[in-house]
Amino acid sequence: MAATSPLYNQLKDAEPFFLLAGPNVIESEEHILRMAKHIKHIATKVGLPLVFKSSFDKANRTSSKSFRGPGMAEGLKILEKVKLAYDLPIVTDVHEAYQCEEVGKVADIIQIPAFLCRQTDLLVAAAQTGKIINIKKGQFCAPSVMENSAEKIRLAGNPNVMVCERGTMFGYNDLIVDPRNFEWMRDANCPVVADITHALQQPAGKKLEGGGVASGGLRELIPCIARTAVAVGVDGIFMEVHDDPLSAPVDGPTQWPLRHLEELLEELITIARVTKGKQRFQIDLTPYRD
Numbered sequence: 001m002a003a004t005s006p007l008y009n010q011l012k013d014a015e016p017f018f019l020l021a022g023p024n025v026i027e028s029e030e031h032i033l034r035m036a037k038h039i040k041h042i043a044t045k046v047g048l049p050l051v052f053k054s055s056f057d058k059a060n061r062t063s064s065k066s067f068r069g070p071g072m073a074e075g076l077k078i079l080e081k082v083k084l085a086y087d088l089p090i091v092t093d094v095h096e097a098y099q100c101e102e103v104g105k106v107a108d109i110i111q112i113p114a115f116l117c118r119q120t121d122l123l124v125a126a127a128q129t130g131k132i133i134n135i136k137k138g139q140f141c142a143p144s145v146m147e148n149s150a151e152k153i154r155l156a157g158n159p160n161v162m163v164c165e166r167g168t169m170f171g172y173n174d175l176i177v178d179p180r181n182f183e184w185m186r187d188a189n190c191p192v193v194a195d196i197t198h199a200l201q202q203p204a205g206k207k208l209e210g211g212g213v214a215s216g217g218l219r220e221l222i223p224c225i226a227r228t229a230v231a232v233g234v235d236g237i238f239m240e241v242h243d244d245p246l247s248a249p250v251d252g253p254t255q256w257p258l259r260h261l262e263e264l265l266e267e268l269i270t271i272a273r274v275t276k277g278k279q280r281f282q283i284d285l286t287p288y289r290d
Contacts, residue, residue, distance in 0.1 A: 001157050007089055007108055008132050008160040012191050014049045016272030017230060019265070020091050020109070020134070020193065020238040022053035025069045025250045029078045035258070036082045039241060042262045046269060051109055052088045053238070054079065057095070058250055069250075072099060076106045091134060097125035104129030114138045114166055114198075117149050127156035134193060134238075136164045139175060139203075143184040150188040163188050164238060165229075166195035173202050173216075177225050182232040193236040194229035196222055197254045217253030219245070223264060230268045233277020237268065 004012075011018045021043070023035050036052050043050035056075020058068045069075055079090050083106065091109035094100055095116065103110055110126045112119075114136040126133050135149045146163040153161040163185050167175030177199045185192045202216040226237065242248045242255040256264065 001154065001159050002130060004159050005130075005132065010049060011051070011132075011162075011236065014235070016269055017234060018049040018051070018236045019043055020051045020053050020236060021241050021261075023242050024240045024248065024255060025055045025058050026075050026078055027249060029081065032078055032082055033085060035241070035243065036086050036088060038243070038258055039261065040086050040088060042265065046262065046265045048265065048269070050088065051091045052082055052086070053091045053111075053240070055093050072102065076102065080106045094122070094126060097121050100125040100129055104131050107131060109134050111164075112136060112149075117141065118145065120152055123149060123152045124156045127153040127158040127161075130158060130160070132160040132162065133158065134162050134164055136166050136195065136198075137181070137185070139167060139169045141168075143181040144187070146185050146188045150190055161188075162191040162193055162236065164193040164195050165199070165234075166238075167199035167201070169203075173204060175199055175201055175203070177228070179228050179232050182229060182234055191235035193238050194225070194234045195238040196226040196229060197238070197240045197256060198251070199225050200254050201251070202253075215251065215253070217251070219253055219256070222254070222256055223267075226264065226268055227271055230272040231275045231277055233272075233275060233279075235278075 021039055026032050032054055040050060056069050056072050079092060083090050089108035091111055092107045093111040093113050094103050109132040112135045116122055117135050117138045133153050137146050150161045150163055165181050167177050170176040182192055200218040200221050204215060240255045241258050241261055243258040245252050245255045245257055248255050
């Protein structure tokens with residue numbers, strides 16, 4: 001098996017946590033460059049290692065009429081410009097095995113969407129790029145499934161893997177975050193990331209005028225989930241950030257406003273520095289004696 005990459009080691013050792021952040025999807029080159037500039041400034045100011053995130057294609061949108069992004073070829077060109085202009089590592093997602101090689105030429109972290117977290121061929125193709133692989137736990141999966149998914153990456157010769165909690169289906173149109181998963185997912189023996197924005201989605205929970213549905217969300221509860229995650233002691237925070245969430249073409253209800261990013265991160269850092277969440281509590285069950 002190959003050695004772990006310098007970026008992987010940096011993120012794994014980050015204190016109090018690392019940050020994967022950016023707008024959900026590439027809307028335009030100008031918008032992405034502007035968002036990268038602002039988010040990097042904030043992350044640097046608060047002292048967090050940043051990997052910039054955006055998607056070139058939202059292949060699993062609720063409706064076929066929904067905005068998907070510029071596509072792989074154009075999207076990767078834009079992400080490469082971000083990487084060069086702001087000296088930032090990049091994380092973006094893939095949906096099919098054939099995409100992995102080209103995406104790996106630009107992205108430092110390849111993200112496996114939650115719906116695809118058990119797809120062996122996709123996991124292996126991503127692993128073979130040698131890049132860091134961030135696997136989102138399926139909304140339908142127990143946390144123990146992530147042990148097997150992470151092992152598929154390692155068996156393909158790549159030790160650079162992390163797993164991400166993004167909520168569990170609770171009925172038809174809601175997700176719930178079980179804080180125990182942050183602890184149990186450590187059994188995958190890799191960094192654990194909390195997706196604090198997608199975890200507040202309400203899948204297909206918003207009816208549209210003229211018919212059809214879209215995903216809604218509970219943006220106001222993002223700080224609640226974020227506080228919980230850092231208190232438990234996750235290694236990384238994933239969050240989607242937008243300068244105008246009400247106009248965002250994808251997942252607007254669960255993108256965090258750029259104007260409040262610094263304020264939220266400062267609070268999370270304060271919580272993370274006082275918690276002992278990364279240390280497993282040693283419970284003594286011997287009889288208590290006076």
